[in-house]
Amino acid sequence: MSTGVERELGPTPQPASxxxxxxxxxxxxxxxxxxxxxxxxxxxxxxxxxxxxxxxLYFDGGHVVHAATARRLGQAAALEILGWTRGTFRASxxxxxxxxxxxxxxxxxxxxxxxxxxxxxxxxxxxxFPGRVTIAPEDVEVxxxxxxxxxxxxxxxxxxxxxxxxxxxxxxxxxxxxMVRLSAQGAVLRNKGGSEELAEAxxxxxxxxxLTGELLGLEQFVAIECTFxxxxxxxxxxxxxxxxxxRPRPELNLQPLRDRLGL
Amino acid sequence: MGAAGSAGLVASLATLKDxxxxxxxxxxxxxxxxxxxxxxxxxxxxxxxxxxxxxxxxRETFAAVGDRLDAAVVRFRDxxxxxxxxxxxxxxxxxxxxxxxxxxxxxxxLVGRRIVPALERAAHxxxxxxxxxxxxRQPGLAPxxxxxxxGRPVE
Numbered sequence: 423m424s425t426g427v428e429r430e431l432g433p434t435p436q437p438a439s440x441x442x443x444x445x446x447x448x449x450x451x452x453x454x455x456x457x458x459x460x461x462x463x464x465x466x467x468x469x470x471x472x473x474x475x476x477x478x479l480y481f482d483g484g485h486v487v488h489a490a491t492a493r494r495l496g497q498a499a500a501l502e503i504l505g506w507t508r509g510t511f512r513a514s515x516x517x518x519x520x521x522x523x524x525x526x527x528x529x530x531x532x533x534x535x536x537x538x539x540x541x542x543x544x545x546x547x548x549x550x551f552p553g554r555v556t557i558a559p560e561d562v563e564v565x566x567x568x569x570x571x572x573x574x575x576x577x578x579x580x581x582x583x584x585x586x587x588x589x590x591x592x593x594x595x596x597x598x599x600x601m602v603r604l605s606a607q608g609a610v611l612r613n614k615g616g617s618e619e620l621a622e623a624x625x626x627x628x629x630x631x632x633l634t635g636e637l638l639g640l641e642q643f644v645a646i647e648c649t650f651x652x653x654x655x656x657x658x659x660x661x662x663x664x665x666x667x668x669r670p671r672p673e674l675n676l677q678p679l680r681d682r683l684g685l
Numbered sequence: 686m687g688a689a690g691s692a693g694l695v696a697s698l699a700t701l702k703d704x705x706x707x708x709x710x711x712x713x714x715x716x717x718x719x720x721x722x723x724x725x726x727x728x729x730x731x732x733x734x735x736x737x738x739x740x741x742x743x744r745e746t747f748a749a750v751g752d753r754l755d756a757a758v759v760r761f762r763d764x765x766x767x768x769x770x771x772x773x774x775x776x777x778x779x780x781x782x783x784x785x786x787x788x789x790x791x792x793x794x795l796v797g798r799r800i801v802p803a804l805e806r807a808a809h810x811x812x813x814x815x816x817x818x819x820x821x822r823q824p825g826l827a828p829x830x831x832x833x834x835x836g837r838p839v840e
Binding site for chain 1: 727728732733735736739740742743746747749750752753754755756757758759760761762763764765766779782786
């Protein structure tokens with residue numbers, strides 16, 4: 423039986439414990455989180471605990487579609503959360519709003535607004551936003567402010583065991599001067615910092631390794647990391663068939679990304 | 686390539702299997718010609734030759750946009766391919782997904798250095814003829830004096 427939320431926002435995501443990674447991002451900023459989740463077109467809810475309390479960011483299909491804090495909902499809540507300068511974040515199984523998306527601006531626009539607010543406050547939140555730590559139960563209690571119309575879609579099977587720490591990732595959008603996103607058909611959906619030729623090389627290179635895998639009976643291409651004389655280039659496929667290519671800064675520690683992609 | 690490659694080359698490739706998870710490897714020239722293999726016969730020469738051609742094009746693809754490939758790791762669901770560019774060609778290692786990558790990289794570097802001379806020699810040798818081309822036959826063009834129809838000479 424589908425719920426109102428499912429009808430409006432699609433099916434409920436499977437528990438995070440079923441597949442995927444738990445992560446602790448020491449030193450990452452919230453803005454990195456927004457960029458990365460939107461780039462990955464994730465559908466998930468992230469619980470943020472900062473100096474202003476606890477809030478939730480809802481990601482779906484490359485957008486921040488909803489946000490909630492104890493005081494605000496929608497874009498105002500997102501801006502409040504993005505204004506926090508320190509704290510922790512983690513994936514949450516919090517329910518999705520039945521009223522559908524409450525934020526209709528792009529994540530870039532949202533970050534621009536947040537940057538403007540930050541500038542006006544004269545403070546930066548691009549400082550350490552320490553990764554997730556074990557959230558004390560008393561903190562969680564503060565969060566349990568159900569929004570009007572929300573249905574509790576919490577899955578009792580979800581494993582809320584604290585995630586063991588992992589090495590710091592510390593990636594930010596500035597760490598990837600080139601980001602290219604292609605549709606499964608090869609259309610350039612987004613190209614930040616890459617030439618048209620690079621997008622073409624990405625599409626063709628992706629196809630070549632896919633065919634090579636098929637030839638050798640190695641099924642399902644996941645990712646490729648190319649090492650050049652002075653830098654690296656990473657291409658990976660997403661579940662919906664879209665292809666993402668990243669050129670990290672040469673000095674960036676790639677191990678966390680390699681771990682994530684199985685490279 | 687009909688044979689598995691020179692014994693020395695194959696012996697060097699065999700040492701890669703010291704690393705747990707490495708299933709085998711093959712080497713090809715920069716024009717995509719398979720030179721040596723040390724991998725299960727499940728991977729036949731035709732498949733490896735075609736794969737060599739595609740991986741060579743992958744290198745050329747990045748070269749076309751100004752990136753000189755040095756190495757690459759390709760992750761498939763259960764396996765990895767590791768490519769190491771060796772001047773006159775490439776070394777391709779097929780491994781399980783859980784292979785120890787630092788060990789694999791080190792082994793590939795060492796084996797790569799060792800096989801470069803043999804690979805360069807192979808790259809400069811003409812490809813082995815698979816079969817002598819048959820002379821083209823065109824009916825009706827027999828030499829004069831040998832043109833016959835139903836056993837009778839014809840002009």
